[in-house]
Amino acid sequence: MNSESQLLASQHQLLTEYRYKHNPIYRGYNNRLLYIDLDSMTVKEKQITPEIKEKFTGGRGFGLYYLWQAVTPQTKWNDPENEIVIAHGPLSGITQYPGAGKSLVCALSPLTHLPIDSNVGGYFGPFLKFSGFDALELQGKADNDVIIFIDGNEHEIRIETAPSEAIDSHILVEQLSDMYANNDDDKSSIAIVCSGTAAENCNIGMLNFSFWDKRRGCARLKQAGRGGIGRVFRDKHIKAIVCRYRGVNGDINNPAEKRLINTAGIRLHKEVANSDHLQNNMRKIGTANIIEVMDQYDLLPCYNYQFGSDPQTEKITSQVFIDNYVTQGVPDGCWYGCSLSCAKAVNNFLLRTGPYKGQRVCVDGPEYENAAGLGANTGTFDPDWILEANFYCDTYGLDTISMGTMTAFAMECFDRGIITLEHTGGLDLSWGNGESLCELMHQMSRGEGFGIIVGRGVREMKKIFVEEYGADKNFLEDIGMEQKGLEYSEYLMKESLAQQGGYALCNKGPQHDEAWLIFMDIVNNQMPTFEDKAEALYYFPLFRTWFGLLGMCKLPWNDITPADNKYSDDPAKVPGHVRNYCQVFEGVTGKSIAENDILKMSDRVYTFQRVFILRMGSGQRCHDKPPYRSLGPVTKEEYLSRENRYDKQLKEKTGIDPVAKSVEEKIAILRIWREQQFETLVDAVYKRRGWTPNGIPKLQKLEELGIDFPEVVAVVKPYLQAEGFWPDYAE
Amino acid sequence: MRKLIVDYSLCNGCGRCEIVCSKAFFKEENREKSAIRIFSNQYGGYHGQYRLAVCDQCGVCAKMCTPMALYVDDNGVWKIDKNKCVGCLICIGECDRGLIYYHDDLPTPFKCIACGLCVRACPTGALRLSE
Numbered sequence: 001m002n003s004e005s006q007l008l009a010s011q012h013q014l015l016t017e018y019r020y021k022h023n024p025i026y027r028g029y030n031n032r033l034l035y036i037d038l039d040s041m042t043v044k045e046k047q048i049t050p051e052i053k054e055k056f057t058g059g060r061g062f063g064l065y066y067l068w069q070a071v072t073p074q075t076k077w078n079d080p081e082n083e084i085v086i087a088h089g090p091l092s093g094i095t096q097y098p099g100a101g102k103s104l105v106c107a108l109s110p111l112t113h114l115p116i117d118s119n120v121g122g123y124f125g126p127f128l129k130f131s132g133f134d135a136l137e138l139q140g141k142a143d144n145d146v147i148i149f150i151d152g153n154e155h156e157i158r159i160e161t162a163p164s165e166a167i168d169s170h171i172l173v174e175q176l177s178d179m180y181a182n183n184d185d186d187k188s189s190i191a192i193v194c195s196g197t198a199a200e201n202c203n204i205g206m207l208n209f210s211f212w213d214k215r216r217g218c219a220r221l222k223q224a225g226r227g228g229i230g231r232v233f234r235d236k237h238i239k240a241i242v243c244r245y246r247g248v249n250g251d252i253n254n255p256a257e258k259r260l261i262n263t264a265g266i267r268l269h270k271e272v273a274n275s276d277h278l279q280n281n282m283r284k285i286g287t288a289n290i291i292e293v294m295d296q297y298d299l300l301p302c303y304n305y306q307f308g309s310d311p312q313t314e315k316i317t318s319q320v321f322i323d324n325y326v327t328q329g330v331p332d333g334c335w336y337g338c339s340l341s342c343a344k345a346v347n348n349f350l351l352r353t354g355p356y357k358g359q360r361v362c363v364d365g366p367e368y369e370n371a372a373g374l375g376a377n378t379g380t381f382d383p384d385w386i387l388e389a390n391f392y393c394d395t396y397g398l399d400t401i402s403m404g405t406m407t408a409f410a411m412e413c414f415d416r417g418i419i420t421l422e423h424t425g426g427l428d429l430s431w432g433n434g435e436s437l438c439e440l441m442h443q444m445s446r447g448e449g450f451g452i453i454v455g456r457g458v459r460e461m462k463k464i465f466v467e468e469y470g471a472d473k474n475f476l477e478d479i480g481m482e483q484k485g486l487e488y489s490e491y492l493m494k495e496s497l498a499q500q501g502g503y504a505l506c507n508k509g510p511q512h513d514e515a516w517l518i519f520m521d522i523v524n525n526q527m528p529t530f531e532d533k534a535e536a537l538y539y540f541p542l543f544r545t546w547f548g549l550l551g552m553c554k555l556p557w558n559d560i561t562p563a564d565n566k567y568s569d570d571p572a573k574v575p576g577h578v579r580n581y582c583q584v585f586e587g588v589t590g591k592s593i594a595e596n597d598i599l600k601m602s603d604r605v606y607t608f609q610r611v612f613i614l615r616m617g618s619g620q621r622c623h624d625k626p627p628y629r630s631l632g633p634v635t636k637e638e639y640l641s642r643e644n645r646y647d648k649q650l651k652e653k654t655g656i657d658p659v660a661k662s663v664e665e666k667i668a669i670l671r672i673w674r675e676q677q678f679e680t681l682v683d684a685v686y687k688r689r690g691w692t693p694n695g696i697p698k699l700q701k702l703e704e705l706g707i708d709f710p711e712v713v714a715v716v717k718p719y720l721q722a723e724g725f726w727p728d729y730a731e
Numbered sequence: 732m733r734k735l736i737v738d739y740s741l742c743n744g745c746g747r748c749e750i751v752c753s754k755a756f757f758k759e760e761n762r763e764k765s766a767i768r769i770f771s772n773q774y775g776g777y778h779g780q781y782r783l784a785v786c787d788q789c790g791v792c793a794k795m796c797t798p799m800a801l802y803v804d805d806n807g808v809w810k811i812d813k814n815k816c817v818g819c820l821i822c823i824g825e826c827d828r829g830l831i832y833y834h835d836d837l838p839t840p841f842k843c844i845a846c847g848l849c850v851r852a853c854p855t856g857a858l859r860l861s862e
Binding site for chain 2: 095096188214215248249250251258259262265266268269270271272273274329331333336337339341
């Protein structure tokens with residue numbers, strides 16, 4: 001420990017100490033979780049029963065189940081009873097198969113006031129598991145900043161005051177890695193969860209999960225970005241959670257049949273080694289490989305989702321980052337065994353603004369969402385500003401996706417004169433002003449200025465602009481890209497009906513991790529009918545949910561595919577990899593499963609989450625309504641940017657000759673047609689999911705899934721009765 | 732650089748190299764735990780009847796090793812530090828010639844470290860060490 005760490009540690013005061021008995025993991029489960037109440041500083045172990053395992057599997061399932069138990073329909077995000085639940089899953093921590101280090105974080109969100117789930121890499125999830133716990137439940141609020149330390153080797157938990165460490169993540173993780181590791185070599189045994197200064201002031205606060213990068217000799221950060229969980233974390237006065245575990249190997253899960261895991265893992269490692277450079281180039285540039293692809297297909301959100309491409313995209317293509325920024329030739333896996341290694345980093349990046357101006361730092365990224373959201377969507381086609389904004393989002397604890405979408409909204413309002421320099425406190429929010437983008441973040445960190453208004457999220461910004469600045473409510477509802485209170489992630493869905501549904505029908509709000517159907521829909525035209533789209537919006541959200549139940553990453557499923565995948569029955573599902581997952585699941589748990597079992601496991605949790613959001617005041621059809629910009633062109637400029645396409649659609653689909661019509665008239669007619677299309681899609685999807693036309697899961701569905709618990713049925717009953725779907729046999 | 736050199740034309744497929752290797756490192760006579768493997772050469776030709784698969788110390792496997800368990804020693808031989816290795820098997824995928832091996836009984840993969848035991852055991856002189 002260096003002298004700075006010694007000084008910081010000397011100021012810690014021990015509040016609670018708890019020792020526990022370590023039991024070996026059995027087939028992927030510890031069968032217990034760790035519960036911490038920060039009000040009373042109590043630490044408890046809770047048994048996870050076979051029934052809870054059977055119904056909720058792990059990860060997001062456990063997170064939502066325990067959150068449900070903790071809160072009431074009246075609970076607000078900043079009430080002490082709101083919990084942060086961090087859970088991994090039965091496959092988490094295996095080292096042989098790529099992508100097995102994910103944690104799922106659930107809490108009531110300050111943005112949506114609903115349960116949010118956010119997935120994140122880094123070492124914390126596996127280390128928590130190896131320490132003896134399948135989940136961590138955090139409830140209550142500490143009086144002052146604390147660090148929770150879990151020593152997985154000594155089987156001890158300590159809660160300590162932490163008055164003097166930094167709050168911003170890039171400094172804090174270095175301080176804590178040094179403080180809690182036994183020596184430099186031991187730093188890879190330390191996993192940290194923390195947030196940042198802006199998370200204290202903004203609803204879009206996120207959580208960083210660290211991992212130690214041996215080659216670069218620094219702590220790296222992955223983010224549980226969506227939904228503002230970082231704000232809940234800081235509101236609970238948690239400065240950090242630190243887990244120490246030394247001795248990682250491929251056997252700690254005590255798997256049922258290691259052979260199955262090994263063979264599937266090697267098969268995928270070989271595929272990645274042989275094909276990644278021919279497919280998505282994830283090893284070289286990670287998810288940013290699609291920046292120019294999205295632009296090429298008119299799907300890159302530019303200028304607050306008005307347009308899908310821009311000539312300036314050439315300044316921020318993946319090749320620009322590969323050639324000039326991202327450190328190459330080092331493995332960037334955020335958990336051991338990830339041969340896909342998409343977590344890129346830029347070393348020695350010189351900051352131009354803010355409190356760390358002039359310093360050279362390591363920037364984690366850029367990921368696609370950061371380049372698209374902080375870059376194209378705000379008109380900032382400048383890699384240096386994108387990276388600077390990326391860095392500050394990470395260290396301040398801000399979700400890059402929400403930050404991009406919110407700033408894009410504010411910039412459009414500025415561009416259209418809805419807000420002015422007077423409102424922004426003199427901050428020039430013109431499109432592409434990267435310096436202002438960063439200044440908004442600095443204001444969020446300092447808790448002052450217009451940044452605080454932007455940091456409330458698009459939904460609250462709309463309210464303020466309408467009520468206090470006299471803006472046109474309908475127009476802002478059309479262009480403010482949020483739904484259920486969550487900002488849209490960074491894909492232009494306007495021309496893909498399936499993706500419109502993929503976003504709007506998400507339980508947590510519009511995030512693409514449930515369904516990313518743009519390519520299937522408009523590039524490959526694989527879903528021509530409503531029923532086809534509904535089937536995709538049944539299958540993919542469930543299949544993708546499964547990753548979050550198991551502690552797995554989605555990327556190695558379809559960001560690398562077997563060389564012969566295109567000849568398979570259903571290439572979009574990557575059947576070869578689905579077989580791998582079934583094999584690995586059996587290898588760890590000993591249970592043989594098929595694709596249908598995957599869907600059923602997920603459907604239980606997915607449907608439970610739907611009932612949960614209903615319980616918290618959302619979850620009906622009216623809440624699934626998206627802003628019109630996600631369905632079609634709101635403004636003249638948008639219409640004209642795709643005039644031929646829209647004119648053709650008017651003629652062919654509505655039978656109206658566009659020639660004699662003004663652009664405004666054409667926008668209005670197209671809107672009626674597109675909104676009808678969307679509603680027809682919603683009908684088809686609800687039906688396929690076993691929900692009523694109002695979006696309520698039917699009793700038969702709950703029974704079929706085995707989640708007809710009295711408290712769950714009690715939530716849906718009045719809605720089903722009102723809609724005439726309460727069955728006679730249940731009377 | 733020290734590495735194993737194979738003269739395929741001299742190999743008679745007796746398997747002594749495999750046995751001595753697995754005995755030395757895993758205390759059992761088990762071809763599946765040997766870092767050198769003999770395969771029947773179905774194509775025949777001037778290389779002889781057998782093909783011996785053994786590491787030539789190129790080091791490609793080490794590039795993607797996250798815990799940096801693969802290291803090169805003073806003789807230019809690539810070795811796996813078992814204390815650092817987490818058993819992820821990425822190195823096996825990286826070696827396009829399949830010269831790193833694993834066994835389900837073992838927590839970590841293994842490879843030829845050019846120790847030379849098989850050279851001494853080979854009755855035909857098909858193996859030698861190059862310095």
